[in-house]
Amino acid sequence: MKIKFSLTSKVSYPLVFMCVSSVSTQLMAQTEPQLSAEERACMSLRFDDFSKLERGEAATNVIESSFVKGYQMNATESEWAYKHSRLMGAPIPRSQTQLPDHCLVKGYVSPTIRFELRLPARAVWNQKYLLNACMGFCGDVSPYPPMAGIVRHYATMSHDGGHTAYGFDGKWARNNQQLKIDFAYRANHVVAVAAKAIIEKFYHTQPQYSFITGCSKGGHAGVMAAKRYPNDFDGVIARGPTVNYTDVNLVNCMDNARAVLNDRNEPILSSQEIPMIASAVMSACDHKDGLVDGVISDPRLCDFDPQTLACEAGKVSNCLSKQQVEAVKALYAPSKNAQDDIIYGGLPYGSEPEWVGWVTPLLPQLQPFAYYAATEYLKYLAYPEALDVDYDWWDFSYQDEKENLKEISQIIDADDPDLRQFKESGGKMIVLHGWSDAAIPAYATIDWYENVETFMHGHHQEVRDFARLFLLPGVVHCGIDGPGNSTYDAIGALEAWLIGGVAPDSLLTQKENDQGEVIKEQPAYPYPIQAVYKGKGDPTKATSFHAGFLK
Numbered sequence: 001m002k003i004k005f006s007l008t009s010k011v012s013y014p015l016v017f018m019c020v021s022s023v024s025t026q027l028m029a030q031t032e033p034q035l036s037a038e039e040r041a042c043m044s045l046r047f048d049d050f051s052k053l054e055r056g057e058a059a060t061n062v063i064e065s066s067f068v069k070g071y072q073m074n075a076t077e078s079e080w081a082y083k084h085s086r087l088m089g090a091p092i093p094r095s096q097t098q099l100p101d102h103c104l105v106k107g108y109v110s111p112t113i114r115f116e117l118r119l120p121a122r123a124v125w126n127q128k129y130l131l132n133a134c135m136g137f138c139g140d141v142s143p144y145p146p147m148a149g150i151v152r153h154y155a156t157m158s159h160d161g162g163h164t165a166y167g168f169d170g171k172w173a174r175n176n177q178q179l180k181i182d183f184a185y186r187a188n189h190v191v192a193v194a195a196k197a198i199i200e201k202f203y204h205t206q207p208q209y210s211f212i213t214g215c216s217k218g219g220h221a222g223v224m225a226a227k228r229y230p231n232d233f234d235g236v237i238a239r240g241p242t243v244n245y246t247d248v249n250l251v252n253c254m255d256n257a258r259a260v261l262n263d264r265n266e267p268i269l270s271s272q273e274i275p276m277i278a279s280a281v282m283s284a285c286d287h288k289d290g291l292v293d294g295v296i297s298d299p300r301l302c303d304f305d306p307q308t309l310a311c312e313a314g315k316v317s318n319c320l321s322k323q324q325v326e327a328v329k330a331l332y333a334p335s336k337n338a339q340d341d342i343i344y345g346g347l348p349y350g351s352e353p354e355w356v357g358w359v360t361p362l363l364p365q366l367q368p369f370a371y372y373a374a375t376e377y378l379k380y381l382a383y384p385e386a387l388d389v390d391y392d393w394w395d396f397s398y399q400d401e402k403e404n405l406k407e408i409s410q411i412i413d414a415d416d417p418d419l420r421q422f423k424e425s426g427g428k429m430i431v432l433h434g435w436s437d438a439a440i441p442a443y444a445t446i447d448w449y450e451n452v453e454t455f456m457h458g459h460h461q462e463v464r465d466f467a468r469l470f471l472l473p474g475v476v477h478c479g480i481d482g483p484g485n486s487t488y489d490a491i492g493a494l495e496a497w498l499i500g501g502v503a504p505d506s507l508l509t510q511k512e513n514d515q516g517e518v519i520k521e522q523p524a525y526p527y528p529i530q531a532v533y534k535g536k537g538d539p540t541k542a543t544s545f546h547a548g549f550l551k
């Protein structure tokens with residue numbers, strides 16, 4: 001790794017206390033005469049006053065700004081930048097290690113929303129701002145999305161959602177309404193306000209276009225922004241969005257966790273059984289899309305019965321016990337309310353490889369992720385005051401508590417179908433959901449999209465004019481490891497739509513090997529249209545598919 005900072009972040013305290021940019025810039029010019037005007041502008045950002053943004057509501061402080069030249073990412077950085085670029089829908093080459101020269105800005109928005117913003121050098125900036133919204137329960141400022149974003153010359157930002165945490169840890173939210181609001185929607189707005197002010201200071205101009213992207217809670221963020229702050233972003237990319245966030249945690253994750261744990265919280269299913277289940281499902285359903293390729297293109301066409309894996313008398317290995325059969329059936333089954341209405345779709349067929357981690361423990365000392373998402377949300381986010389420490393999550397009844405969850409739902413759920421203001425402001429939205437997502441089944445996103453259509457007077461075209469949903473066969477939750485094609489240039493498609501007026505009637509998706517070589521291509525079409533294999537031709541080529549409907 002080669003790092004060359006023309007300026008370090010160190011500066012003497014007396015200089016900090018002066019806090020007058022013109023004075024400090026003059027001082028810097030005197031002490032660092034070799035610096036370019038651009039480098040000085042970058043360094044002086046930390047002396048600029050951003051405390052009055054939105055009349056103080058978005059009070060911001062830059063605590064570090066340094067101009068970075070000739071930066072080579074190390075192996076870890078380039079690997080994660082590569083992966084994040086795919087989650088962001090703004091892919092960069094696998095071989096990419098060089099970052100363009102840029103201004104690295106770190107700071108926070110009041111009270112505690114930490115951010116990192118990377119501003120490509122003026123000569124290469126594409127005049128656009130890209131915000132990567134944090135995923136999961138947020139909690140750290142990831143440098144990798146900004147690294148990926150500046151490779152494509154976007155001024156790119158990431159942030160921690162307003163708190164410090166790791167994984168599905170909700171303790172930060174305990175009895176703290178402000179942090180919940182920041183996490184729910186405010187952070188993405190105020191960091192965008194801060195970014196635009198910093199961008200204007202650095203480049204002497206506002207970005208021509210602003211985008212928000214992210215996966216899971218980061219996908220929720222774009223949909224939420226379109227609803228609450230329809231003028232913040234011109235374009236939204238939302239992958240695997242957790243639009244109905246309370247239901248995601250307290251229905252979907254909770255029912256899945258309850259399916260695989262007994263009442264002593266011991267696992268009924270282990271990760272060892274998953275390959276057998278995955279393989280049986282694939283054998284039963286792979287061919288139903290007309291192509292035996294290890295991808296179930298539409299799980300709705302699959303009708304696998306877990307009973308076929310039940311142990312025969314005297315057999316205990318390579319089969320499922322009675323209890324395990326019931327657990328697997330429960331995972332596939334939708335969650336219903338007392339009136340027998342579906343409130344959350346079950347796990348899709350083809351999602352089994354991702355069950356490892358989500359519904360079976362990754363390590364023996366861990367519970368499934370679904371357990372943490374459900375119980376941490378229940379304990380620390382669901383109610384204004386945290387539940388008693390001895391509360392048993394098995395006592396929780398969503399049906400009984402629905403009324404009491406209204407307050408948090410109004411804060412955090414992003415499933416309001418009224419996106420008229422975003423549409424009227426000229427905004428465009430690309431939503432993507434992997435069919436092999438074992439964390440958030442795509443069914444919930446389909447329901448939300450159809451609700452938006454219904455709200456828009458049932459006019460499919462009304463919604464297609466500004467928001468399109470792409471369902472991606474074989475693509476997992478927020479990863480690129482599934483059998484499906486997880487490389488697609490959503491931001492390119494979004495710009496063609498926004499700037500060029502060319503709507504994304506199809507989106508090219510690709511699968512890459514570990515060397516970053518494309519091994520498979522397929523078009524994706526806006527929901528409800530599907531890619532159908534023509535029945536002949538190389539199935540790894542996009543030209544072998546046409547737009548249609550799988551039956």
Ligand SMILES: [Ca+2]
Binds near residue numbers: 290
């Ligand atoms: Ca197939």
